[in-house]
Amino acid sequence: MLDTTVLNQQRNFFEGHAAIWLFGYGSLIWKADFDFLERRPAYIHGWERRFWQASHDHRGTPEAPGRVATLIRARDSICHGMAYLITPEVLAPLDVREKNGYLREKVPLTFVDEKGNGIEQSEGLIYLASDDNPAFLGEAPLAEIAQQIASAHGPSGPNREYLVNLAKALRELGAQDAHIFALEKHLGRF
Ligand code: SIN
Numbered sequence: 001m002l003d004t005t006v007l008n009q010q011r012n013f014f015e016g017h018a019a020i021w022l023f024g025y026g027s028l029i030w031k032a033d034f035d036f037l038e039r040r041p042a043y044i045h046g047w048e049r050r051f052w053q054a055s056h057d058h059r060g061t062p063e064a065p066g067r068v069a070t071l072i073r074a075r076d077s078i079c080h081g082m083a084y085l086i087t088p089e090v091l092a093p094l095d096v097r098e099k100n101g102y103l104r105e106k107v108p109l110t111f112v113d114e115k116g117n118g119i120e121q122s123e124g125l126i127y128l129a130s131d132d133n134p135a136f137l138g139e140a141p142l143a144e145i146a147q148q149i150a151s152a153h154g155p156s157g158p159n160r161e162y163l164v165n166l167a168k169a170l171r172e173l174g175a176q177d178a179h180i181f182a183l184e185k186h187l188g189r190f
Pocket of ligand 1: 023024025026027028029068069070098127
């Protein structure tokens with residue numbers, strides 16, 4: 001199976017920093033099973049969230065993969081999520097959690113106030129599954145994506161739970177995301 005753990009250990013964009021802002025846009029928004037010093041709602045500019053990455057290890061299996069979130073470039077868009085201030089040793093277990101095709105990338109992020117308006121910027125880290133990774137599935141009709149999510153299960157649980165929890169977390173953040181909310185509607189049919 002794909003394993004980006006060793007590659008990520010070499011991607012030390014924040015070498016020497018005592019703390020790093022990690023920006024979560026998928027499961028990292030609603031499943032923060034790691035230590036953090038502080039968390040703040042934030043967005044990144046120039047990206048959109050998509051369920052275009054296969055999950056063989058968490059929300060599906062190699063035989064019946066699930067679908068999980070990644071980001072695609074979209075010049076004028078913003079993607080809302082949650083930023084966590086972490087110490088560098090937290091990256092090792094995150095590299096393992098994100099090993100199925102995600103690579104550490106450095107991005108500018110903007111913290112938001114309770115109305116969702118940008119108030120302050122910082123450099124941050126994301127785990128990105130780009131379109132050249134072997135587990136990238138890419139675009140498909142929303143109904144097909146929802147059907148795949150409805151039927152997939154993996155060691156971390158049902159794929160459905162990932163989408164439902166993400167949609168709920170985005171609503172709690174007051175964030176707009178046409179792709180996610182449309183998928184959630186389709187999921188209700190399966
Ligand atoms: C993230 O949540 O930011 C990365 C993708 C995932 O684990 O769902």
